[in-house]
Amino acid sequence: MNFFNTRKYFAPIFIFMLLLFVTSCARNKQENISSNESSSRQSSSSASASDEMASVTGIVMDATMNKIMINADGEEYFFGTEGATVIALDGILIDDQATVYYSAAEPKNALKIDVIKNGKNHHSDYQVYEVKGTAPSIQGAKWDNMVSQRKESTNFAQKYRDLVYVNLNPNEKAVFLTFDDGPDATNTLSVMNTLIKKKVGATFFFTGENIKNNSAVVKKVHENGFAIGLHGYDHTSLGVLKDNEVKAQLNNTNDLLEKITGERTNLMRPPYGDINDSTIEIIGQLKQKIYLWSLDTLDWAQSDKEEILRNIKENLRPGDIILMHASYGKSFSAEILPEVIDYIKTQGYELKALPK
Numbered sequence: 001m002n003f004f005n006t007r008k009y010f011a012p013i014f015i016f017m018l019l020l021f022v023t024s025c026a027r028n029k030q031e032n033i034s035s036n037e038s039s040s041r042q043s044s045s046s047a048s049a050s051d052e053m054a055s056v057t058g059i060v061m062d063a064t065m066n067k068i069m070i071n072a073d074g075e076e077y078f079f080g081t082e083g084a085t086v087i088a089l090d091g092i093l094i095d096d097q098a099t100v101y102y103s104a105a106e107p108k109n110a111l112k113i114d115v116i117k118n119g120k121n122h123h124s125d126y127q128v129y130e131v132k133g134t135a136p137s138i139q140g141a142k143w144d145n146m147v148s149q150r151k152e153s154t155n156f157a158q159k160y161r162d163l164v165y166v167n168l169n170p171n172e173k174a175v176f177l178t179f180d181d182g183p184d185a186t187n188t189l190s191v192m193n194t195l196i197k198k199k200v201g202a203t204f205f206f207t208g209e210n211i212k213n214n215s216a217v218v219k220k221v222h223e224n225g226f227a228i229g230l231h232g233y234d235h236t237s238l239g240v241l242k243d244n245e246v247k248a249q250l251n252n253t254n255d256l257l258e259k260i261t262g263e264r265t266n267l268m269r270p271p272y273g274d275i276n277d278s279t280i281e282i283i284g285q286l287k288q289k290i291y292l293w294s295l296d297t298l299d300w301a302q303s304d305k306e307e308i309l310r311n312i313k314e315n316l317r318p319g320d321i322i323l324m325h326a327s328y329g330k331s332f333s334a335e336i337l338p339e340v341i342d343y344i345k346t347q348g349y350e351l352k353a354l355p356k
């Protein structure tokens, strides 16, 4: 990876300038610390603080805008928005909130770089897409309902910037295939094998019930490096449930997933895309990210392979999250997938899993 490719990482220029400022402040601060013998700076590193600080050459956000990278001494340090990992660069310390400290022992000297704080602000530049995709069978009142639900999705993504996503960064030429409702015994594996053959990333949103009944498939999907997210326990619309029932839908599914894969997930897609302010709040409390979609192939409403492909061809945009299904009865989705992927590749897009 070209770490400072400004065409790809145009956004971090501002951050880089901030870092220069931080580094300069830290050097000044270090001179004070050095002259103070009672300094209680915490450091397990044997290198001198000033050496370390001088070696910090940059801080950038990665292309998903979800990770922050520090380049120090030729090493690239990555840390994301989850967890409490603290990376001390001796003298400069940066925590998982992207708060930059001059010294670990003196957090009161923290200089916050709010623009990259835990994804809360950096996302605000994104254009939130209108949701695309049509099916000949969806007309009249059905179409009107779908349009209003799509508008709601876009509104929620605009309102809850760090929590609800319809699409990802429009400035990166990547798209995100997602497959709902599995795992089943055949189509999920067929989809997975196509993805492996085509060497592309993707995300599966599984229900708890199906995880329980097809644990071997879950294991294979996980072992092959695909992202797995929650799609409720029994595909009930979360909007009709009480708060504790919503929590149970997600926690029970995550428990099952952890038993099989050894990992919990923070990726979540509500069944039917049905969310409201109250369910969003609960899901947020559970530290889940809600991924809706910006391009619906409508493979849930139609089984015509050409229509599925047409939706991709007519609507594909950078950053699109694409809705498909890899579940019982969806053999046509699995069958058209090679063509879908080939088309997307010929348009110059990367296909990736959703960021955790």
Ligand SMILES: [Zn+2]
Pocket (backbone or CB within 6 Å): 180, 181, 231, 235, 271, 272
């Ligand atoms: Zn579903």
